[in-house]
Amino acid sequence: MPRTRHRLWYCPLCFTRPLLQHRILLKAQQGESVLTDVQKLQDEGEPCCSLMWHRVALCAGNITQQLTCYQKSITSLSSEATPWQKVSLLLEFGEWLYCHNFPEADAQHQVQWAIDILLHLESEQAEGSEDDSKKQDLSSAEGESLVGVRGVLLTEGLSDLKEVRRLDSLVRAHALLAVMADRTSPEHQLHLLRACVFVLRIWQVSMGVVWEISNEMAKSQPPTSAASKRDKAKGQGRKGKAPTPAEERPEAVVLDQELPSTPQDWARYVCPEQARLIFRTSAHPHCINAHSITKQTRSLFCLDLLEKELHSLSLDHLTLPIMHLAETIAQDLLERRSLSDLYRLRIVRRCSQLGLETHSPYQEELLNLSKIQEQEQMGCHKVMALSQERRGLHKASNQVLLTK
Structure with missing residues (x-):
């Protein structure tokens, strides 16, 4: 490895990715741009980039940055290989738009888009292989708007x-x-x-x-005859004879x-x-x-x-x-x-x-x-203690960064 101050980037991505993700989240909390850093994860695939943009949206410091990150998280999933991740993001994004007083039509469009994807997937499984022309029409209709409702609504x-x-x-x-x-x-x-x-x-x-x-x-269970039931009752009446596991198993x-x-x-x-x-x-x-x-x-x-x-x-x-x-x-x-x-x-x-x-x-x-x-009370107390400890550590790290 070259002994330079940039030698970190010569490491394999599997070793540097946790550090890169931590850096992206830290920059997002401080309101800085993370576009160039997230682009370094493109080789990991669309799901990884989308997940990273989603994490940035959750910890971004202002609404404008959150909106941009949500949009990039959705548009990063351009292929049809990750429908469930896209549906989850669209539902969450629509809820986020509604809760932050964006136009109701924009929020409804995201949720309706997710419904269209769900119904489209169901039709694909039911019909199997369809004409390629219909799929091209669907993809072109989807591409007309990057973040919005799909052009075709399928009913099942x-x-x-x-x-x-x-x-x-x-x-x-x-x-x-x-x-x-x-x-x-x-x-x-x-x-x-x-x-x-x-x-x-x-x-x-x-x-x-x-x-x-x-x-x-x-x-799958063998039928129980009347004679076997009488033998079982007699066996239970005898002292010192424990029932076998097959006898203890409840009948289905x-x-x-x-x-x-x-x-x-x-x-x-x-x-x-x-x-x-x-x-x-x-x-x-x-x-x-x-x-x-x-x-x-x-x-x-x-x-x-x-x-x-x-x-x-x-x-x-x-x-x-x-x-x-x-x-x-x-x-x-x-x-x-x-x-x-x-x-x-x-x-x-x-x-x-x-x-x-x-x-x-x-x-x-x-x-x-x-x-x-x-037992649940003890678990809740443990979770609360861990949460307070993490908040204290996060607050202390932020104070250290501000003093530098």
Whole structure:
């Protein structure tokens, strides 16, 4: 390596990239230009550059710089190889524009663009290989505006939408559009109803997969005859004989894939434990799991928005499937028992408002639901202590930089 004061740039990028990223973020916090530094990451590919621009946007010092970084983060993804990253950025950018009082039309265009990408991906998977001319028309329509709504809006039948990751993104997108729209406009209710339909579709396709898996599990287990049951009962009566692991294993039950159809049925509904086990362990794309709902906290945020907007329109009977989905995400994906208990309490409250408090099975667990688990309290205290420590270190480093 040459012994010069610029010898750092002769190192392989795998060694200098962390230092370069730290330098970019530090310059962004101080309000300096980072364009030339980010260009050094172009060889790493579009996703890396886009992710870097996104990180710069989150720590930029002023709104103008944040706007520029968000735009560059989106336009860096020019190929169709990273649709999920682009959809996530568009939804976040649209929300950011709305929260910072930019024109509502600009914010809605970003979210609508994300919806068009989601539906376009679904049509590609359903149709397979299409004529190249149509794809060229879509790419040319997209290229007319660097950051904005696509020129073509594709519509799909609901039966063709089965991927939970896409359905979850559509729920988030329509919930954001509903919040951005005027409450007196028909578009407001339209986006709310579409989001509710996508929530029900998530439940429908997920329980279909749960039924298939439980059916396969039941078939794989050998049938238990009456004689074996009598032998098992006799064996349990003998002292000193422990049951074998095969005897201790619970029998697989084929779950019903039919969903509740009325508010009374949704008030009585409790997600089966076997379905929860499949949600926690499965990676099926048509099922609720950590692989299909990757941004659980963002999904919960949008589900809360959707529930509040429906409540403001006195459409409380439509909120029960939404809160059941939020409770399932909190319990089985995030593994946060206290948050799950909070959603159960909200289900009980909503059932009470609908006059269905006697239908909810959570009504009998109010005392247990109102407690916070000791383990979660310890975890929260630990996170708060680490956050305060990091803030102290960050503040001290900034003071050192200012004194130099």
